[in-house]
Each structure stands twice: as structure tokens, then as C-alpha cells.
Amino acid sequence: MKAFTFVRARSAEEAAKTLGDSKTGLLHSGGCDLLDRMKERVAEPDMLVSLCDAEGLSDIRLEEDGSIWVGARATLARLAEASLVQRFLPTLSEAAALAASPQLRHRATIGGNLAQHTRCGYYRHKSFPCLKRGGDSCPVRAEGGVQEMAGIFDNETCASAHPSSIAPVLGSLDAELVIRNADGRQAFVPSFESLWASPKKGRASDLALAAGDVIEAVRIPARDTKQFVGYAEIRQRKAFDWALVSCAVRYEMDADGKIAQASVWYGSVAPTPWRAGAAESALRGKACTDETARTAAEQALADATPLAGTTYKVQLAKVALKRALAAARERA
Amino acid sequence: MPRTVTYKVGLVGHDKHKQDVPAVEQDLTVEIHEMDAEPWGREDTFRHVGHEVPRVDGAVKATGAAKYTYDINRPGLLVAGLVYSPHAHADIVSVDAGKAQGMAGVVAVKTFARGSAKYPGKIVAAICAESEQVLADALEAVEVTYKVKPGPAVTEDAMKDDAVVVDPRRKTNVGQPRRGPLVRGKPDDAFEGAEVVVQATYRTPIQTHSCLEPHGCVCEIHADGTATVWASTQATSFFANQQLTSALGLPRNKVRVITQHMGGGFGSKFSALEWDVLCAEFARETKRPVRMMLSRRLEHLVGGNRPDSIQALRLAGSKDGTIAALQGEVWGTSGNSSGGGAGAANFGVYTLPHLSMLQHGVATFSAKGRAFRAPRHPQGFYALESIIERYAYAAGVDALAVRLKNDKHPIRQVQWRIGAERIGWGKNRRKQPGSDKGPVKRGVGCASGRWGAAGRHTVGRNQLVFDVVVDKEGGVAFQNGVQDIGTGTRTVIAIIAAEELGLQPGDIDVRIGDTTYPPGPGSGGSTTAPSIGAAVRNGALRVKESLAGLLALQWGVDEAQLSWKDGVCHGPGDKQASFRSACSLIGEDGLRVQGRRMRNFQSAYGETAGCQFAQVAVDTETGVITVENVVAVHDCGRIIDTMTARSQVNGGVIQGISYALYEEKQTDRNLGDMVNPTFDTYRILGMQDCPPIDVVLTSVVSGYNNTGMMGLGEPATVPTAGAIANAVYNAIGVQVTDLPMTPARVLEALERRQG
Numbered sequence A: 001m002k003a004f005t006f007v008r009a010r011s012a013e014e015a016a017k018t019l020g021d022s023k024t025g026l027l028h029s030g031g032c033d034l035l036d037r038m039k040e041r042v043a044e045p046d047m048l049v050s051l052c053d054a055e056g057l058s059d060i061r062l063e064e065d066g067s068i069w070v071g072a073r074a075t076l077a078r079l080a081e082a083s084l085v086q087r088f089l090p091t092l093s094e095a096a097a098l099a100a101s102p103q104l105r106h107r108a109t110i111g112g113n114l115a116q117h118t119r120c121g122y123y124r125h126k127s128f129p130c131l132k133r134g135g136d137s138c139p140v141r142a143e144g145g146v147q148e149m150a151g152i153f154d155n156e157t158c159a160s161a162h163p164s165s166i167a168p169v170l171g172s173l174d175a176e177l178v179i180r181n182a183d184g185r186q187a188f189v190p191s192f193e194s195l196w197a198s199p200k201k202g203r204a205s206d207l208a209l210a211a212g213d214v215i216e217a218v219r220i221p222a223r224d225t226k227q228f229v230g231y232a233e234i235r236q237r238k239a240f241d242w243a244l245v246s247c248a249v250r251y252e253m254d255a256d257g258k259i260a261q262a263s264v265w266y267g268s269v270a271p272t273p274w275r276a277g278a279a280e281s282a283l284r285g286k287a288c289t290d291e292t293a294r295t296a297a298e299q300a301l302a303d304a305t306p307l308a309g310t311t312y313k314v315q316l317a318k319v320a321l322k323r324a325l326a327a328a329r330e331r332a
Numbered sequence B: 001m002p003r004t005v006t007y008k009v010g011l012v013g014h015d016k017h018k019q020d021v022p023a024v025e026q027d028l029t030v031e032i033h034e035m036d037a038e039p040w041g042r043e044d045t046f047r048h049v050g051h052e053v054p055r056v057d058g059a060v061k062a063t064g065a066a067k068y069t070y071d072i073n074r075p076g077l078l079v080a081g082l083v084y085s086p087h088a089h090a091d092i093v094s095v096d097a098g099k100a101q102g103m104a105g106v107v108a109v110k111t112f113a114r115g116s117a118k119y120p121g122k123i124v125a126a127i128c129a130e131s132e133q134v135l136a137d138a139l140e141a142v143e144v145t146y147k148v149k150p151g152p153a154v155t156e157d158a159m160k161d162d163a164v165v166v167d168p169r170r171k172t173n174v175g176q177p178r179r180g181p182l183v184r185g186k187p188d189d190a191f192e193g194a195e196v197v198v199q200a201t202y203r204t205p206i207q208t209h210s211c212l213e214p215h216g217c218v219c220e221i222h223a224d225g226t227a228t229v230w231a232s233t234q235a236t237s238f239f240a241n242q243q244l245t246s247a248l249g250l251p252r253n254k255v256r257v258i259t260q261h262m263g264g265g266f267g268s269k270f271s272a273l274e275w276d277v278l279c280a281e282f283a284r285e286t287k288r289p290v291r292m293m294l295s296r297r298l299e300h301l302v303g304g305n306r307p308d309s310i311q312a313l314r315l316a317g318s319k320d321g322t323i324a325a326l327q328g329e330v331w332g333t334s335g336n337s338s339g340g341g342a343g344a345a346n347f348g349v350y351t352l353p354h355l356s357m358l359q360h361g362v363a364t365f366s367a368k369g370r371a372f373r374a375p376r377h378p379q380g381f382y383a384l385e386s387i388i389e390r391y392a393y394a395a396g397v398d399a400l401a402v403r404l405k406n407d408k409h410p411i412r413q414v415q416w417r418i419g420a421e422r423i424g425w426g427k428n429r430r431k432q433p434g435s436d437k438g439p440v441k442r443g444v445g446c447a448s449g450r451w452g453a454a455g456r457h458t459v460g461r462n463q464l465v466f467d468v469v470v471d472k473e474g475g476v477a478f479q480n481g482v483q484d485i486g487t488g489t490r491t492v493i494a495i496i497a498a499e500e501l502g503l504q505p506g507d508i509d510v511r512i513g514d515t516t517y518p519p520g521p522g523s524g525g526s527t528t529a530p531s532i533g534a535a536v537r538n539g540a541l542r543v544k545e546s547l548a549g550l551l552a553l554q555w556g557v558d559e560a561q562l563s564w565k566d567g568v569c570h571g572p573g574d575k576q577a578s579f580r581s582a583c584s585l586i587g588e589d590g591l592r593v594q595g596r597r598m599r600n601f602q603s604a605y606g607e608t609a610g611c612q613f614a615q616v617a618v619d620t621e622t623g624v625i626t627v628e629n630v631v632a633v634h635d636c637g638r639i640i641d642t643m644t645a646r647s648q649v650n651g652g653v654i655q656g657i658s659y660a661l662y663e664e665k666q667t668d669r670n671l672g673d674m675v676n677p678t679f680d681t682y683r684i685l686g687m688q689d690c691p692p693i694d695v696v697l698t699s700v701v702s703g704y705n706n707t708g709m710m711g712l713g714e715p716a717t718v719p720t721a722g723a724i725a726n727a728v729y730n731a732i733g734v735q736v737t738d739l740p741m742t743p744a745r746v747l748e749a750l751e752r753r754q755g
């Protein structure tokens, strides 16, 4: 990797300021994603601003208004094990417990997990051309490209897939991002959807944040009504691997036992975590039955644009949604 | 004077329940050399041999004290690395290393700016630097200009009529065997009149060796004009080849090669290779020790691989389950040298009266394949066992019955039955494949394996010998250059020596992995243990003879009156001496003898046998396969250590499952480069996906040498993929004809069945 200066920030505020003053500085948290990219020289920051010693960033706490605050440095292992998360956010705990491997889960943080870059082999090795790294087109899309891990939505310009299996859960829970700006202010990203940006030539990050922005925490809002939540993922290997497809759902029921409102999010199907609006509409006003699930799954994938090598993901995504809905029903 | 000995050989039993194996035995009469020990027969009993002995170097490995080549650090060590072409086919226009050369800490630079690069990983520059950090920056600073040319990187593209040819002297990339197809009997006629004919085309991927320790070495030239090379190699005795010694500028006898521990080779690490030679050149030029180990990416690209295969097979048989004929054509690439190494051993084990097999090596713009644990076998057996499975269903005969009927090996006949019982064939085999209710469907399958490795009495042109050094305190050292590549070589030596001398394995000082000692055999072809075992025994025997000589003098009796039993030497009357007390008669300078490996005997058990059974669960909605259980029944001649033998089988099965389900070198067909050269993208079976592996070791006294040992490292990985594929077929009712059986391929097969 290229030489860089290493700065330990004491707080998110300090981190944001330091970062703002740097030229090509990057945040460092668990390092699980970042160091891989630096070793391959896909990332060549002049400075790393580490959050490892920052105070108060790994809290997981119940706020007075009933919302849950998860500090950006909370590790996946803690998300999996913390009783607060297990009790109030079971799908988040499940997804965290299934991710990566025990060693990685003890290192990987939720902030870094959201900001991690795609695992696309073309993006991760400089010898390949890549749109995200400034190339003219995405070689994965070409006939003869290795497409197995590519996305099936929003893949016209870049066929990468966002690897986080935590993000779809947070999306389904309408999580809010608490951001610290370079000028020291705290800001909220009000909708999970607005956190993400589709791929563009030369832009590596999938977040719609400014360069100096630090994710300080994730806030999951409190709800008055009973929530039905389910998570399902399909992975080839149980450990040290990413899900091929992950899916998180949340819904509320009305007095007649019909779904009043639903939220459906996918991981690993598009360059960003993917909200399946069509499935949400299909669920609204229906009883949560197998039939409803089947229809919603068909709707969710109706607009998919799989490449020759990713047609299987369409099937996986349908199954994942059905299983997530079944899990939600079962839990209730 | 040769002696003639008659003794019992055959199946001794197996480690799970010794009582109820059928007697497979025979009297064997062999002529043996006067220097050779009386062979251990079927009925001999032992204190260590065949028991559970923990590996003697287990503790140093577990604690990290064991030094691998990568761990070698010398005063003033420099590190070296490589710049390589990422293109399948390109002309190297220029290599500008000026910037690198000028960097502080860069000690030496070499560039290779000529000619064309015909595989990704082709070296274009090498740099030697003071530290890994400087080296990485310097490698990055080298500017190479390529003129990229078209060139097929994968087999199917290289087979096309209009494909660019790798070797301009040839018209096509598809090689033709000089002798044409292998033909036996009258295959055409057999197909003509057959009751049942099945056909299918099977594909297997390129699998990289993925050694945890990459290739490489540390070279140091000493002030006295000798050199030491610490190498990650499977053969200390032939690592220092002519290229390496001339790069060092030294005659071979001044070059010492050391391999104390090795982090995986699987057939890919023998003689010094291109990068080792560069390392040696740097050591000579800089007059400092230099380490050059491949990066993970280069290891995947050029460290070696198992060639892929496309196997179009046709099998004919009758309705009663008798196989009549096999016909096939095979294509596979062993990289940019056309031919060499590709091919599939897809016609073994079963009686095939009529056979026609044509195999083509296909040249591609990719790096060479290398010998890989049972070369040509896992791919061949996967396809052979798959086509037999098809035939069994088509004929309506139980798949196990088909195997029992057409397999004449007496040991495997026993093994099939043991395996079937342990996997619960009667209960778990689905009579109607794919008949389970619900989305998750289970099934079982089986496949055969074979090997034959009785070892050798030579290393190159030399006889294989162990030096044995005994001192007056009773310390015993067995010395030979042979390396322990993780298989348990040290432990096997210690056990056999301890058995003969009446000591504990831990008492034996095993000094190996060093060319200071007599040349050791290369660890290939699963021949190491059977080669060295017999020499170790003879060495122990010579020690006992020498000690008996000393005791005879001491006691004033004739040497012929003395005999050893369980480590105690008995003389006339009730004279006796323990090994240790006998050693006290040795002089200050110690006792030195040699254990010589004699020729193999002639025996009936020319092949070791094996078979495996697997049970899988297939999620038919997602295509995800879970291997739930594997039963592996293997013979490796006489078992010396049940624990390390079991460990070899475990490793073979794990590598086999990984081959069946996950591993695949994925190449972009336009750019020609591998897109998954890392361990998170090149998937290998991990512990959480590893099923229970029920290893059954059928100990067979092979009669080939004085221990009865045969090899085991390779055969254990031969049947696995076939057994899993057949279990999947049994579970879902359709055959997945491509490895690895990824969710995408399983779903595709299921769709084919419905559609």
C-alpha cells in the first residue's frame, strides 16, 4: 500500500474536521474493507483518520423516545449479541450473526459496513478496467465477463452489487443516519434511500455523502404499532463469504388483519441496497399469506434486468422475499 | 544373498471394527535382499505401528514455533517481488523501471522488455529492496507498455476454428494424441448391440492449488562460498536445479537446501522455478540474503493448477447392470504449452471390455498447469462415476449393485460394503431420485477411487538411504533430506524407528528437510511414506546389529547367539540389555549406520483401493447444496499412524468437496485475466461447511516392501466430487453436469428437468 499519515481521532467531530482538511484522507474503522483496497492500491489515501479511539462511538442504547441508537463503531459481533438488539431489532441481530466470520464480525463495524465498497473482482483489481475507477464502461456487462456476483437491478452503467447484508435490514427499519459534517455539525439523513447514489464514472463510493462526512450513528425509530419483521439470505458458504442475495422486510397490520404498510429491501442485487417498491405495493392491503408473498416476489422482480450470468439471482431474490415474509409471520 | 520369504499379505482389518471384515488374504512368496528386513506380515502385532500417534511436530505447529520458508529472516535480508503482465496475449513494448530504480531502498532491478507475454502472470520485471514497503512502491512505479493482442484464454474459446493459436508453428490449439485414441475391444460393435446406452458431457473447472504458503525461497550466499536456500518445496533433493545453481554461481554440492516445514504444495512445488532463479540472481548480485515469495494473486495465476476438462462420454451396458463399453472424447487446457498435463483418468477401476478414449490437450493463453493431487483423477472419476450413475438409472439397477458387479478389486469389494452400511445406503438412497417432499431434497451417492504407490528404492540415480546416528546416552537420530510437507513424514519415521528399537516415537530425533543429509525422495505421487518407511526399518535393524556386536564383545559370546525383542537384546543364559544400556557401550564419537531402501517386491496388490459415499441436502428453491455426511473408505497398504492417515483422508475429502461445490478459476473471456485471485472470491471449503467425515482405513499389507505401506495423500481426493455429484443426482433427480455445482448451475439443471 502507499504510505499515508495515520491520525487517531478522539471524536466523530474531530474526525470530520481532520478529514475535511486532508486532501484524499479516508476514515478508518475496523479496516476489514479499507485495508484490502489499500493493499491493492485501489484506494490510495494520503491520510487515514481512525475512529478506533474515538469516544462514545460504539454505544448501543435505548433513547427516551424509544428509538435505538447504534454508534457507528458498534461491531457486527455486538449487533448479533446485544440483548437490546436481539429484543427490539431481531432482524438486525440475525443478519449480523450470519455475516462474514467470527473474526471479521469482531472487527467489522456498522459504519464501515454501510460504507464498504463493492466486492466486484474487476473493481478490486487495478489491472481490470472499471467504470467506478474512471473507466469508460463496465467489463462485467460484456458477453464473456464473469457475472456470477453482479447485480440484477440498476445495472446499465455498472453491474456491481452492494455487498452489505446489514444495509437492507436497516432500510427495512427506516433507519436514520446521524452524520457529522466537516464543519462539525451533526446532521440527519432522513430517509435511508437518500443515503445512496447510483454508480457514476469515476466514483467509487456508493454513499451520497460528502467527502468529509462521518457516520456517527444509526438511529432506528420507535414505532407505536406492532411491527412484523423478517430477514432471509441465501449464501453458498456459511462462513467467510457474502450472501448471494439478502432480503429484509417489515410490515404493519391494520385492524382487519391486512398489511397496512410494508417495507422490502434487498442486498447484493444492485450497486446500492435495493428497495423493492413494487413488492411493497403488492403487499399493501393484503393478508400475509403464501399467495400474497408469491405475488409480491413476482412484482419485486418484474423489472429486474439480469445479465446472462445472473438470471439465477432473480430466482434467489424471489425465494428470499418469500422466506423473509414467512419468517416475519412465524416470529409473530 | 537374496532370501526367499513366504508370508501372509492382504486385508488386516479396518480401524472402525476390526472383527468383521472378510478374509482377503494370500500367501506371498518374495525374494528379498540380504540387507532387507523380514517383511512385516498380516499377522504381526505392534506397539506403535497402526496405533493412534499424535504428530511429533504437532506442538511446534500449533504454537507457531515451526519455521516455514516465509518465516525465515536473516541478518540484512532483502525482499524481492515481481511485475507481471495482466494480459492473456500481448507484446511487451517497453518496460520503464527508471523511477523504481531511483527510489531509496531499492537495491536491484531487472527488466524483461522483449518478446510477447502469452499468459497473465508473465514476469516483466523483478525488484529487490530493503523492505516490503519499499518493494511494493517500487513494483508499482514500473511502467510497462503492452501491445495487447487477441488470444483465447479459456478452453472453449481456444477450440474455435478461428481462434488465435498459441503456438504459431501449429494450425490449431487443439492437440491430437500421437497414437490416436486409446482403443480396446470393439467399442462400435458393443454400442450397436447394447440394451442400454447413455451419454452426457461433463465439465470440470480449473482448480488452483491455493497453497496457504505461496511458492518461493530465501537465498543466502555465505562468505565461505557456499549457499543456503530455504525453499517451500516438495523436494529438497531436486530443488537446486541447474538454473538455480548457475544463478548462484556455485556448484551443486555447495548449495544446501532446507525445508523444515511447508505450507502446502499439492504437487505444485518441486524444482526451482523462474522466480526462485531470480531470487538466486539477486542474492548473488547484492551479496545479501534475499527472500522472494509469490503474492497471493500470482500464486493463483502462475503457481499451478489442475487443468479443466470437457468430457463427452457414452456408455453402453446390459439391463442386468453389466457394463460393456465406454467411449469418449476429452478436451482440457494445461495452459500455453499445448498438451502436457491435461486429460482425464476416466476409464479406471471397472471392467470395460470395450473402450475408445480420445484426449486432447488444448493450448490457451494462460499459465501452465502443474501436477495437482492425483493429476487427471478427480476430474476423470467425477465424469466416469457420473456416466455410470446415469446408466444405473437407465438400466433400472441399483447404482451400488452396478459397481459391485463391474469392479473386480477384492479390497474395494469389501470397501463398497463397509461404506454402504455406514452411509445407510438401504435407507438413505432414494429409490426414486428427487422424490423427497418439500423444497429440501436429500440423497446419497458413491464413487470409487484408486491409486498405486508402493514407493521407490531410489532418489534420482542414488539409492535411498537414511543415516542413523546413535550416541552413548541412547540418543537416536534418523537423517535424510526428505521433507515433511504436512503429511506426517516426521511422525512416520519416528514410529517405525521406535517400533524397531523398542523406544517411544518422541525418543527419535528425526532430522529431515535438509540436503546436508542423504538425498530424500520428492514428495510426489504419494510415494514418500512407502519409500522411506522400509529404509527406516533397515536403518533400525543395522543399529540393532551393531549394538548386538558390541554386547557380544562385552559378554564374550558369539554375535549369532544374540537376539532383539521389544527393544531388549537377549543373550545366552539370562543375559539381557535394554537399548539404552547397550548404547552405553558406544564410543564418544557415536555409532553411525545406514538404512538402505531395497527394491520393491512383486505383489498382487498393485493398486490401492478406495471409495466414498456422500449424503447431501439440496435446497431446490435456491440451488444451495449442503454436504451432510461423507464416508471415506481407503486402503493405503499398511497403516503406520492411524491419526495422520485419517488426517490425509480428511484433507483429501475437504479438497474434493471444495472442488465439487466451490473452487473455480474464473477468467474474463475478453480480457483473459482471472477475476477471483483472492481467498474471498476464490471460494474454498471452510470449517462451517465441512460435514462430518467418517474415515474408514482398511489396512492392507500390500507385500511390496518390508513394511507393507503404500501411499495415501492423493487417492483420498479422487472419489469425492463424483460421490457428491451422484448424491445430488439422487436428491434432485437430475444431473448437474458441470463442476463446481453452484446454485446457478443447480437451478439451471432443475429448470432443464421441468422444461
Ligand SMILES: Cc1cc2nc3c(=O)[nH]c(=O)nc-3n(C[C@H](O)[C@H](O)[C@H](O)COP(=O)(O)OP(=O)(O)OC[C@H]3O[C@@H](n4cnc5c(N)ncnc54)[C@H](O)[C@@H]3O)c2cc1C
Pocket: A026, A027, A028, A029, A030, A031, A032, A033, A034, A035, A051, A072, A076, A098, A099, A100, A101, A104, A107, A108, A109, A110, A111, A112, A113, A114, A115, A116, A117, A163, A164, A165, A166, A167, A213, A214, A215, A216, A240, A241, A242, A243, B680
Ligand atoms: C470474507 C468476508 C465476508 C464478509 N461477509 C459479509 C456479509 O456477509 N455481510 C456483510 O454485510 N458484510 C460482509 N463483509 C464485509 C464486512 O462486514 C465489512 O467489510 C465491514 O463491516 C467493514 O467495516 P469496517 O469497520 O471494517 O470498515 P473499514 O474497512 O474501516 O471501512 C470501510 C469503508 O467505510 C468507511 N468508513 C468507516 N467508518 C465510517 C464511518 N463511521 N462513516 C463513514 N465512512 C466510514 C471507510 O473510509 C472505508 O471506505 C465481509 C467481509 C469479508 C472480508
